[in-house]
Structures are given as C-alpha cells and as structure tokens.
Amino acid sequence: MPRAVDFHVHLPTTEFMQVTLGPYARAAEKFFRTEVKLKDIEQIAADYAELDMIGVLLAWDAETATGLPPLGNDYIAEIVKRYPQQFIGFASVDPHKGKVAVKEIERAVKDLGLGGAKFHPGVQAFYPNDPQFYPLMEKIQELGIPALFHTGTNGLGAGTPGGMGIKLDYTRPIYLDALAADFPGLTIIGAHPSWPWHEEMLAAMQHKTNIYNDLSGWSPKRIPEVLLREAATRMQDRFLFGSDYPFITPQRWLRDFEAFDYFTPEAREKLMWRNAQKLLDHTAVAQMKFSG
Template identity: 50%
Template sequence: MLATVLSQCITGGPSVPKAIDVHVHAPLPPESGRDVVGEQMARYFRSEPTPRDPEEFYQYYKDRDIIAVLLWVDARTQSDRPQGSNDWIAELVRRHPDQFIGFGSVDPHMGREAVREARRCVEELGLRGFKFHPITQRFEANDPRFYPLWQTISDLGVPALFHTGQTGVGARTPGQSGIKNKYGRPYPYFDDLAADFPELTIILAHPSFPWVDEQLSVANLKTNVYIDLSGWSPKYFSPNLVQYCNTLLQDKALFGSDYPAITPDRWLRDFAEVPFSEEVRPKILLENARQVLKLTG
C-alpha cells in the first residue's frame, strides 16, 4: 500500500503525502520505564509536547500527511537507558503500513550477533534500513572490527543512517555525562566507510555541527552518501549548507525532524522561511527520500 501511495507523489492522485520524515524516534513500548535521557533532551531542545501513546503518535503523522521513518538505537553494551526493539518497530509498521517505514538498529559491539540480527531485521521483520548513533554506541565507523556488519547491510541493499556531529544527549551537564562527540565527525570515519563500502547507501544524519563543511564534502565527493537535515531548525542552517542543498546536493538532502526533540511542525514552519529554491523544496521533502528508500514503484 505504501508503494502505491508514494507512486502518486509525482503523478498526483487521491492521496499524496506531503513529505517523508526520515528521522523519527518512535515512542517507547508501553512497558518501558522512565526515560531520563529523553527528558533531558526535551529540555535542551525546548521541545513542544508530543504524543507518547502509539496510536496518538500515528494519528499525529497521519493528520499531517507525512510518512514517518521510525528509528531507535540499540546501545545495550553502553547504556542502561530504556530502549525499544526491532520487533517493536516492526509491530508499529505492521499496525500502520501506510504511514510508517521501519529502520532497525543493532549494537555493533555485539559482533556476530549484530550481523545475525541485521539479517533478521530485513529478511524476517521487513525493516528497510538501520540507524546507528556512534557517539552513544561508542564506536568508530571505520574500525575494521565492524566491517562484517557494514558488508552485511550493504548486501541486504538497505541504507544505514548514522548520527553525525555533536549530540544533545547529556548536554549542559558536567562533562556532558561522559559523552565524547568525536565519534560523530565525518572525516575520517564516514569518508573511510563510504570509500570502503561503495555499494552501501549511507545517510549522515543532522547538519554535522561543528563539522558541517566536512559533511558536505563527503556527500559531494561520494555518490553513496546522503545527508538528512534533522535535529536543527532550518533557521539555524549555515549559508553554506543551504547553498549546497540548492546546488550540488539538491538530490542528496533529505527532510528529517528528529521527532520528538524537534517536531515536523516546527521544522517545516522554519523551512518555509529559509531561501531554498522552489525546485529543490519538493526534492528535500519527498522525492530524494523516495529514491534512497527505493519507494519509486
């Protein structure tokens, strides 16, 4: 059903989604405990109130005609933060396949178990990509120990989305609660990764502050690298980022909100005020994601 809806995005039809939000953190399962880190992030981003109930969350995106790519991060070896699961993401997609696309996550430090779980995510659960957070999962993407995992994802033919730049996790606490932002730097980690796995579709999530120009460089030089624009209000985008999106990266920039930290309402409201060209706007909001997610049928 989702492919049918999306095929109408270019030709027009009775139900044309306004956008694909490629960076949406799904609500936690009902049995999850209190998410202290999530509460800290909401304060840092001054987030607007958002639904936590899964059905209200579904209605939120349905009412806005936005298809949501659901994400979570498996950091089991590094954190005791309440987490979702790949099965939970798959369940949300099963309930509303016309509204949600699911991305899985595995902890790279789990070795062969991570590789097996990656295969299960795609081959059994029907998930369509993977989300990684090198800072909270504490890994260097170009570490050869993780290359069997990247090769597996490449062989599965689905994209891998990586948090890049600094993170708001632990922000404005002593020592940022032990967070080390270096893992989110585009050079050398993701430049190496893209070079060593040219068949792997890589999405560098967020404007990679304070290394945005490095991110733009990697995406411009390597055809298998894309960027998402989540986690920042567009009104704070650097002029260079906007210029690249209007020109060299106009087919490689994707709309993402980083819900619930930033809502699609806030992101789209500010996006309308930034000088993106009229030709490029629909590419960022919809068309580029259709290509990356292989939803062009």
C-alpha cells in the same frame, strides 16, 4: 504522493523516552528547550496521517555502552505492520555485539521487513570506520539497505558535567567518508547538520556519491546556511528532510523552512520526498505510497 517523508522519527512513548533513553531524556529535553508529551502509537500515527507524511521510525540499541535496554526491532516492525501506509522502520543493532548484531540486522530486514539501519556512534561508543565492525557493514551493504549515522553535536547528555560520558569525536562525518570509501555499495546517511563539522560532511558528500545528509534535529533557522544552499543547488539530489520528532516537530521544521525562498519547486520537492523515495523504493511501504 505524500507531502513529505520525515526521515528521522523517534517515538514519544514510555518505551523509548523512559526506558530506552532513561537518564538521557531529560538532558535532551533541556537541550531542545521542549517538554516531550508522551503519546501512544495511535496518536502518533494519526498525527502523521493528518500531516500526509511517511515517518521513518528508528529503533535503538546502545545496550553495551549505556546498560539500557533497546527499543527493539520487533517493536518498530509491529508498528509498521499496524500502520503500513504511514511508517517505514529502520532497525538498530549494537555493533559491539559482533556476530549477534550481524545476525540481527539480517533478521530485521529479511524477516521483519525493516528498511534501513540506524546507528548513534556517540551513544553506542564506536567509530563507523573501525575494521572490527566491518562484517556488520558488509552485511548491511549486502542487504541493500541504507545506513543512517548520527553526526555532529548531541542533545543526549548535553549541558551536563562530562556530557553523561558521551564523546563527540565518534560523530565526526569524516569517519563516514572512510566508510564510504571502503564500502562503495553502501548508502550512508549522515543524520543532522553535523555542526561543528558540517563542512567535513559537505566535503565527503562532494567526493563520494553514496553519502547523503538528513537535516533533522535543527530548526532550519539554525542550520548553517552553507548546507541549505547546497541542498538548494548543486547537491540537491542528496539532502533529506527530517524533523527529529518529538524533540522538533515536523510542523515547526516546515514552518521555519518557509523563510528560505531560494529553493526552486524542484529542489524543494527533492528535499521533501523525492530523494527519500530513491533511497526507500526497496520497501513495501514506499512502493505503495509512491506508486501514484
């Protein structure tokens, strides 16, 4: 079994950091108090192999709202194809592209073999529960893949006048609650600790069992303890480990997590990989890695 599944991995490549993120990258580095060193795919794969981790690689398409080119689904799928033991890929589509987005998510799953969908409502400028995007959500539910949505504050644009145009209201988890109600067959993952609306996230998770939370993007030392306590106890089946690499490395996240001694071995195992296995067992990579 792998040591962990890192459910939230961005690529520190030129294609993502300089082309797709473009002007947002510097603000993100400042927010995370880090300087991202660019790496090639071979180095990233070697790093995750050394850590004995599966990484969930995230595509990115916010073209309508930002005017920046996507980090395409074909790009992510090719990496997964090259390193099938190391990575699982999540597709991204721009919801504003309408029928094109619906066709693309189907192609990404059926033809490219990607295992989930990734959205950033703040940067993509949309509400997940807006009915105009429901044909897309219906297709994702039909495909049987999880959908991951950024929630809470945003490192992109943080600390700049006007936040580079990004509006935080799009990222409130209460909108995922409405989406979960309208699509009970859709597995929804709120990415990050959702601060300052983390209690909204907990309320939605408690009420609707098709909502999960990944704890990426924050050092565990900074995560509101109420979330970690729930991850250790009554909602231990619905939290996921994620780093938000390269802005936070998995090494740092796990090192800081060691301070929390109230996780039982069973709860820790669920957070690190068992809950991810449950959500990803439809993918070929997970079937290979978890078959032992």
